[in-house]
Amino acid sequence: MSTHQGNLVVYNSLSGQKEKFEPIHTNHVGMYVCGPTLYSEPHMGNMRTFINFDMIYRYLLVLGYKVKYVRNITDAGHITNSLGEAVDSIGNAARLEQMQSLEIVYKYNVKFQELQRIYNLLPPSIEPTATGHIQEQIEHIEKIIENGFAYVVNGSVYFDVKKYSEKYEYGILSGRKVDELAEETRVLNAQDEKRFFADFALWKKANPEDMQIWRSPWGDGNPGWHIECTAMSTKYLGSHFDIHGGGMDLKFPHHEDEIAQNCGSLGCNPAKYWLHANMLNVNGQKMSKSLGNYFLPKEIVDGTTELFDKPYSPNVIRFFMMQAQYRSNLDFTSDALNAAEKGFTRMSDAVLLISKLKTSATSSFNVDELIASFYEAMNDDFNTSILVANLFEAVKRINLINDGNDTITTQDLAKLETEMLRFIYDVLGLQILTENSNEKLAPVMDLVIDLRQQARENKDWTTSDKIRDGLAAAGITIKDGKEGTSWG
């Protein structure tokens, strides 16, 4: 258990303020994060949200909390589009690819698992699926009807926002007022089954062409978009848990409706703290399919997106993201990524240096203070930007010690190493590659470097430069250092 546990402050979207983090049950944290809808491969923007909540999960673990982290998988695609019409996004994708819904879901789930591995995401405690919890969703809907906050029309069930507003505040999270919403929204169509424009579907009667159909007390159909999260969060975390997270764009209507459903069935807001991660921008605008500034997490790693002229390692991407706070916008540009790549290399080099440092009788700077600054940064609403800055402060110290301009005791060095690795590996989720592990090339390179060294000792600069340039042409960079020559 960490002594830093009591000092965490988080920004709660519900209050619009930073609040002291106090779990409902001491030392235990329940966290629910809205996961992907598996009708396509998650894009980089999706990944930013998952990476940010992975970082939050990691830090809570480092603080010593016992965390139950639930992230759902939406594999039932019945949702409504902007016209209020039912759209089966997974079914549509399936038809397009001439597959069945479950094949589509399976296919993209495999891809998603691969991305989690590539980007070093810790697996959640559980990843429940919507289709695995149809019964729970139906029971939830029944309870909402019982409580008088929903009505049945032609085999579909709708949430009654007007009725709900008499007892609860619809719009509490997003700051919307039902009356204001009314003014700006289109008139209901004649064929619309909803009584009020803001009402939303809890259960939708099946269309003959739907690939996924379930039985319910109201006939065959599909669950609405929001009810799965309510059903699953309740099942695994209870009616009221600590953290509910997701992307900023889910605030309304998704999370707003989750709150309404939870209040409507169980009488309380599902979560104590609502955390929202900000969007990812590419060249100044939110990444989206329609704007063409869209790329996949795999493409940027493989270098196959035309938006960037070179590939970047997942660690560099993660590091780049961690340089911004999760609530800020982050703009992906080549310049910014290149800068992050160099910065990450510098940090990595320093980390590899730690174990080789010479210790002294005294430390010339306050190591405890430096370490405390790591926790202070993270305790302030997971401010990874400040954390990275403070880690670079440590990087500078490590280099100064290496150059003999600073000193550190054995004890302090051990502490510094432990804490730096904790924050870089365990909190930020970065991986630093230790050695060049190309088994066949390594002895060859040792030989080549040895030959070049001989040439240099003989002042045969023509030969030594020829070797250097030849290797460079082959994509191998030679670095001459004090301790010898390295390559990569």
Added chain:
RNA sequence: GGUCUCGUGGCCGAGCGGCUAGGCACCGGUCUGCAAAACCGUCUACUCCGGUUCGAAUCCGGACGAGACCUCCA
């Protein structure tokens, strides 16, 4: 149109009343056969106009600009 965020040095990105992060680039230096790399140092910015204050990038008002949400979206 409504609601809300935000405008920080060449680029990214913190800070949220005084101590003016950090990374990258630039420049200077150390090292080096030369170079690269590495390391050290330097560089002092807050869109504009008013106001509050002893003091504002930070608070208030206004202008201009950008972005997000307003039933697809992480």
